[in-house]
Each structure stands twice: as structure tokens, then as C-alpha cells.
Amino acid sequence: MEKPANPQYPIHPLLQHRWSPLAFSNKPIATETICSLLEAARWTASCYNEQPWHFIVATVENPEEFNKLLSCLVEANQIWAKNAPVLMIAVAKLNFEKNGNPNRHALYDVGAAVCSLTIQATSLGLFVHQMGGFDATKAREVYNIPEGYEPITAIAIGYPGDPQTLPEQYQQREFAPRQRQPQEAFVFTGNWGNN
Numbered sequence: 001m002e003k004p005a006n007p008q009y010p011i012h013p014l015l016q017h018r019w020s021p022l023a024f025s026n027k028p029i030a031t032e033t034i035c036s037l038l039e040a041a042r043w044t045a046s047c048y049n050e051q052p053w054h055f056i057v058a059t060v061e062n063p064e065e066f067n068k069l070l071s072c073l074v075e076a077n078q079i080w081a082k083n084a085p086v087l088m089i090a091v092a093k094l095n096f097e098k099n100g101n102p103n104r105h106a107l108y109d110v111g112a113a114v115c116s117l118t119i120q121a122t123s124l125g126l127f128v129h130q131m132g133g134f135d136a137t138k139a140r141e142v143y144n145i146p147e148g149y150e151p152i153t154a155i156a157i158g159y160p161g162d163p164q165t166l167p168e169q170y171q172q173r174e175f176a177p178r179q180r181q182p183q184e185a186f187v188f189t190g191n192w193g194n195n
Contacts, residue, residue, distance in 0.1 A: 001160055003178055018122045019178060020129040022170050024084040024158035028060060033124060034086060037157070040120035041113040047105035052093040053113040056143055060085045068142055073154055074133040080170055081129070084156035089139050090114050092150045110152050121157060129156045 005016045041053060058069035069087045070078055092106040118128040134154035145151060163174040184195050
């Protein structure tokens, strides 16, 4: 299934075809491919080259670890994410390594790294669904994430699956048209709110 964006202006095909499905195939992803995704994240720009991103990775090849990460997702996301062959949690280091001061750009940098990972995945025929719907406190506990680090987002990665295998309410989401605000709603000149 494809749901390409309908952009107002031309954009790269990888960006146009990136979307966040709920239906994933259980086809495994090769370890080398997962490493390529993480390599794309690794080479992302960051404030002072701090690289504050960390990724906890679980694959279906290790059911115990996969179920451990799956248990950190909210129930509504577990229903569909259990079919993705790879799950991750992206974690931000909140303080600069060089001086211990707060890095107010850490969350931004982790988001940029996940974006790089996502575009790399799209180029390889994979899809990425990022989720705010996970229990960060539970993730911190089950993975012994230390103080000074913050779980930011959960991620499901896989090849596209059959939307008909989803429960009805999820099928409706899967087939719903994609929507975005027009640029006029978020691009300003001179003063806030001025187009």
C-alpha cells in the first residue's frame, strides 16, 4: 500500500513516499540493513557534534527482548506494532559531555537522527512509525536508563503489510487520506503570525 504526499511544491520522492503505516509484514530485516539505518542516524548533524542519541533495539529474532520493548508501548500501539520485525526506543542524553551543562538541543538532535534513520529506511523500501504512545517510565525501569537520559520516542520498522489484517478501527486510520497544514499556517515573515 502506498500513500504518497500531495505536496504544494515539489519535494524529493523519498520524502513524498514516507508515511507511518500501521500494517507491517512480519518479514525480517537483515542485521546489515538495521546497521545501515543506525549508520544514517550516526552521521546526523548535532549541536557541538555532541551526538546525544542512543537507540535501544529489539528484533523478532529475539522474542524475549522484542516482547520486553513491546511491553513499553501503550496497549493501542502494541496491537499493531507487534507485527513489525524491529522495535526501537530513541533516548536523548540531556547534558553536554564536555562540561555537564544542559543541552537544550538534545531532543532536537535526536529527532534529526530519527529523521535520518527514517529517510534511509524509506530508501530501502522500509517504513518507520514513530510513537509518542509509550511508557517512558517503564522503559527507564526495564532498560536501566540512567539519570540524565530521556526516552524520547518508540519506533516500529518494517516492510509494508496487509491493512486488511488490522482491526477495523486501525484499517480506517490506515486508509484515511493524509493531511497537512498549508505552509501559511506555520511560515511567518516579520512578526509571529504574519505571512
